[in-house]
Amino acid sequence: MKFLIQRILFYLFTAWAAITINFFIPRLIPGDPVKSLLARFQGQMSSDAIDSLYVLFGLDKDASIWSQYVDYWKQLFQGDLGLSFTAFPSPVSEVISDALPWTVALVGITTVISFFLGTSLGVLAGWRRGSWIDGLLPATTFLSSVPYFWLGLLAIYLLAGPDSFFPSSGGYGTDVVPYPDWPFISSALQHSLLPALTILISSVSGWILSMRNMMVTVAAEDYITVAHAKGLSDRRVALSYAARNALLPNISGFALSLGFIVGGTLLVEIVFSYPGLGFLLFRAVGAKDYPLMQGIFLVITISVLVANLIADIAYLMLDPRTRKEG
Amino acid sequence: MSEPVLEIKNLNVDYGLGDQAVHAVRDVNLTLHRGEVLGLAGESGSGKSTLAYGLTRLLAPPGVVSGGEVIYHPEKGEPYDVLGLTDKQLQAFRWAETAIVFQGAMNSLNPVHKISTQLTDVLAAHEPQMSAHSRNARAREMLKLVGISADRMDAYPHQLSGGMRQRVMIGMALILQPQVVIMDEPTTALDVVMQRQILGQLIELRERLGFSVIFITHDLSLLVEFSNRIAIMYGGRIVEEAQANSLYRDSLHPYSKGLLSSFPALRGPRRELAGIPGSPPDLKAMPTGCSFHPRCPRAFEPCAGNIPVLGNPDTPDGANRTVACWLHPVKQPVG
Numbered sequence: 001m002k003f004l005i006q007r008i009l010f011y012l013f014t015a016w017a018a019i020t021i022n023f024f025i026p027r028l029i030p031g032d033p034v035k036s037l038l039a040r041f042q043g044q045m046s047s048d049a050i051d052s053l054y055v056l057f058g059l060d061k062d063a064s065i066w067s068q069y070v071d072y073w074k075q076l077f078q079g080d081l082g083l084s085f086t087a088f089p090s091p092v093s094e095v096i097s098d099a100l101p102w103t104v105a106l107v108g109i110t111t112v113i114s115f116f117l118g119t120s121l122g123v124l125a126g127w128r129r130g131s132w133i134d135g136l137l138p139a140t141t142f143l144s145s146v147p148y149f150w151l152g153l154l155a156i157y158l159l160a161g162p163d164s165f166f167p168s169s170g171g172y173g174t175d176v177v178p179y180p181d182w183p184f185i186s187s188a189l190q191h192s193l194l195p196a197l198t199i200l201i202s203s204v205s206g207w208i209l210s211m212r213n214m215m216v217t218v219a220a221e222d223y224i225t226v227a228h229a230k231g232l233s234d235r236r237v238a239l240s241y242a243a244r245n246a247l248l249p250n251i252s253g254f255a256l257s258l259g260f261i262v263g264g265t266l267l268v269e270i271v272f273s274y275p276g277l278g279f280l281l282f283r284a285v286g287a288k289d290y291p292l293m294q295g296i297f298l299v300i301t302i303s304v305l306v307a308n309l310i311a312d313i314a315y316l317m318l319d320p321r322t323r324k325e326g
Numbered sequence: 327m328s329e330p331v332l333e334i335k336n337l338n339v340d341y342g343l344g345d346q347a348v349h350a351v352r353d354v355n356l357t358l359h360r361g362e363v364l365g366l367a368g369e370s371g372s373g374k375s376t377l378a379y380g381l382t383r384l385l386a387p388p389g390v391v392s393g394g395e396v397i398y399h400p401e402k403g404e405p406y407d408v409l410g411l412t413d414k415q416l417q418a419f420r421w422a423e424t425a426i427v428f429q430g431a432m433n434s435l436n437p438v439h440k441i442s443t444q445l446t447d448v449l450a451a452h453e454p455q456m457s458a459h460s461r462n463a464r465a466r467e468m469l470k471l472v473g474i475s476a477d478r479m480d481a482y483p484h485q486l487s488g489g490m491r492q493r494v495m496i497g498m499a500l501i502l503q504p505q506v507v508i509m510d511e512p513t514t515a516l517d518v519v520m521q522r523q524i525l526g527q528l529i530e531l532r533e534r535l536g537f538s539v540i541f542i543t544h545d546l547s548l549l550v551e552f553s554n555r556i557a558i559m560y561g562g563r564i565v566e567e568a569q570a571n572s573l574y575r576d577s578l579h580p581y582s583k584g585l586l587s588s589f590p591a592l593r594g595p596r597r598e599l600a601g602i603p604g605s606p607p608d609l610k611a612m613p614t615g616c617s618f619h620p621r622c623p624r625a626f627e628p629c630a631g632n633i634p635v636l637g638n639p640d641t642p643d644g645a646n647r648t649v650a651c652w653l654h655p656v657k658q659p660v661g
Contacts, residue, residue, distance in 0.1 A: 222434050223435055223436045223437075226495075229382065229384055229420055229421065229428075231419070231421045231448070232448070232451045233451065240439070245436070245437065245438055318438070320440075320484070
């Protein structure tokens with residue numbers, strides 16, 4: 001318990017540092033958002049309007065950096081991340097919460113499937129070395145070395161098209177409205193198949209390979225021989241003795257990849273014009289939408305930190321050696 | 327002599343197949359009798375552990391048993407060949423009839439499971455009708471038997487010392503009351519005091535429970551003290567086998583003599599520690615004839631030409647011992 005509190009305090013500190021950096025970076029970048037907004041309105045704004053825009057974006061020239069920093073924190077606790085330029089005047093938090101479910105659903109579910117599929121195949125491949133699964137390895141390794149976006153382009157080129165079952169872009173069809181009913185869900189599923197497949201193909205081999213190698217290493221341990229000598233069933237030795245120990249490094253890898261779900265598959269979302277967070281970030285960068293970028297970075301940072309904390313807790317539960325006595 | 331419980335007949339174990347195969351165990355004949363402690367000694371690489379793995383069919387690839395029989399005599403019923411068992415039969419045979427205590431006390435226990443889990447899963451596998459409660463009670467009883475308090479049941483292996491872990495392993499080995507316990511250098515990783523304690527405990531348990539022990543070690547002095555009979559291995563073959571005290575007082579094979587003079591006696595007159603010159607043979611390129619002859623101080627002309635046969639020597643106690651050496655012509659070959 002003490003260990004857990006220590007970890008949580010550590011992550012709180014890291015979060016504070018990340019948020020502080022997140023606050024300063026846009027202020028260090030040359031040019032300011034109001035000027036780029038002015039450019040969009042082509043100067044048709046009064047000076048009062050410009051001043052109020054500065055205040056609105058928290059870039060009030062009269063306020064000291066310290067009071068800006070305090071205000072930033074206050075707003076953060078109210079869930080206020082400022083206003084987006086590109087989607088002006090909707091707040092950043094709204095824009096992000098529109099995009100987040102798409103990414104979490106697509107990449108999250110795919111990552112979980114990829115982990116379970118890859119790990120199970122890895123257990124089999126490591127336990128029965130020289131079986132057909134070993135033959136699968138070079139193929140999956142080849143596919144994982146192909147960059148995401150290229151695999152995505154290839155998939156669109158080969159599988160998508162006007163008459164194809166697979167749509168080439170977007171999160172749902174133009175003929176449905178985003179509302180949780182069956183036509184919408186089925187359209188969303190249909191649109192997510194191709195990106196999901198691309199992610200799955202390129203990420204699964206990492207899990208297979210690392211799990212297989214750990215299985216091979218663990219299979220040479222003395223306690224595996226003892227387990228065989230005890231006359232336990234092959235299944236029990238493979239799962240409860242070998243896989244149980246081999247899983248530990250993969251678990252931390254999995255928890256870390258959970259953190260990257262939110263921002264990690266930028267390229268897939270760009271290729272498929274998927275309305276997720278990655279695509280949003282891409283557009284925000286293109287439009288110099290600082291508040292939006294800042295907000296997305298914040299969400300990514302926090303999700304990575306939370307994933308790390310989950311990894312710590314999972315390890316604590318799975319490996320008794322990491323538990324402190326007392 | 328009491329009836330046999332395990333008979334090893336012409337056992338051959340190779341690593342690898344075909345021409346590249348390394349013959350780690352060659353034509354080994356050995357009989358373990360009910361209730362006895364049979365010591366198996368030899369240098370590193372002499373094939374003693376391979377023999378133990380071979381006869382329990384635990385060899386990891388590329389190890390293969392390339393010939394021979396291992397006849398097991400159960401308490402009731404007909405003797406059978408362990409090497410001919412199906413996978414299912416082998417699973418049932420393991421631990422219930424022949425348990426093993428391994429060399430690495432530190433790594434023999436699964437680090438992520440509690441001691442209790444590892445003790446009871448044997449019971450769950452072999453006696454599925456047993457209730458969880460009585461499995462726990464039995465595990466507790468075994469811990470007590472080896473002198474570990476029952477509150478360590480919920481401990482993880484890393485919370486125990488090396489000596490405690492090895493005692494847990496001994497308790498685990500005895501949990502199904504096997505006829506045969508194979509000990510593969512069980513105390514090598516422990517300090518001398520702990521060695522003594524554990525061996526003393528083991529001998530006491532053996533007297534109480536009546537199992538037979540094959541005790542593998544390179545420490546001949548331990549064997550002289552704790553075993554009934556001793557077999558000496560060299561280059562994959564048994565070169566001498568005799569009662570412990572007759573081997574100690576009057577060993578026939580020059581290699582046994584060499585092993586015996588490589589450790590000091592605690593009592594008695596001082597003597598020169600000789601050791602054995604040279605190094606163990608390369609199993610890939612064994613010397614012709616007796617594999618020990620290049621290192622043997624008493625080698626003479628037949629040694630390099632022909633392999634000596636293991637058999638009863640022409641000595642007063644010759645009926646009770648065997649040796650494979652040209653110095654001691656064999657009256658009655660074994661096997």
